[in-house]
Amino acid sequence: MFGIIKDWREQWIVDHSPYTDEQWRRIAAKIDILDRLNDQELTRLIHLAILFLHDKSINGVQGFEVTDAMKQSIALQACLPILNLGLDWYKGWSSVLIYPSSYISETTATDEVGVVHTGYQHRSGEAWLHGPVILSWDDVKDAGRRDGHNVVIHEFVHKLDMLNGRANGFPPIQSAVDRERWTKIMEQGFAEFQYSAKAGIDDYGATSPAEFFAVLSEVFFERPQDLIDAYPDIYQLMVEFFQQQPLS
Incomplete structure (x- = not known):
């Protein structure tokens, strides 16, 4: 009974979206990485994005005005990783908070003797445990163009990673994915990446296992062949995890 009520509620939300299907498809057509989706997949992505915007608020910071088109573009890209997983993963x-451009965030780090150091860093986005996703519009507006960089996907993959605690590169694993195999392949890949850069993959991924997972997820959706060339085993893991095949 609960499932029937949930399905009815979600269909009602989709049917009463403030944006038409034509408006959604016009926005989607501007995001190059979505052109691999067939019509059924794109329709499902649009429905997810509608539910996402109903469930989450997207607001500007520092007086920045977020337009409807911006919200739709962010929602479509945010929902791409969960296309076959579902909105419960968020x-x-x-x-979601949107800065007009990169912003300064306080950072903390603990050295090898336990001393905590604080500093400041320019950021294009971040995801907080149990808190918001923060994005820079200057870094979002050109996302989805198959350049291997996508701050929306990056930060929302962190949110998937945080479903079972702080981001550590080990998100909740479905039964179809072997946990020991995931751990072994990702740990080996991360260790290798720290010593050997890979073409088409941002070296920011070498800073931690969480960033390695998020950076490689960007590449998986943006330039999947680059990930296959660098880490074919990790590409296959991500096919199984996201339940998507970007090169199909």
């Missing part, structure tokens, strides 16, 4: 938080 549960437990409610907002």
Whole structure:
């Protein structure tokens, strides 16, 4: 009974979207990485994005005005990783904050003797555990162009990673994915990446296992052949995890 009510509610939300299907498809056509989706997949992505915007608020920071088209573009790219997983993978938080450009964020790090150091860093985005996703519009507006960089996908993959605690490169694993195999392949890949750069993959991925997972997820959706060339085993892991085959 609960499932029937949930399905009815979601269909009602989709049917009463403030944006027409034509408007959604016009926005989707501007995001190059979505052109691999067939019509059924694109329709499902649009429905997910509608539910996403109903569930999450997207607001500007520092007086920045977020237009409807911006919200739709962010929602479509945010929902691409969960196309075959479902919106429940983004549960437990409610907002997305948009800065007009890169912003300064305080950072903390603990050295090898336990001393905590604080500093400041320019960021294009970040994801908080149980909190918002924060994005820079200057870095979002050109996302999805198959250049291997996508701050929306990057930060929302962090949110998937945080479903079972702080981001560590080990998100909740479905039964179809072997946990020991995931751990072994990702740990080997991360160790190798720290010593050997790979063409088409941002070296920011070498900073931690969480960033390695997020950076490689960007490449998986943006330039999958680059990931296959660098780490074919990790590409296959991501096919199984995201339940998508970008090169099909």
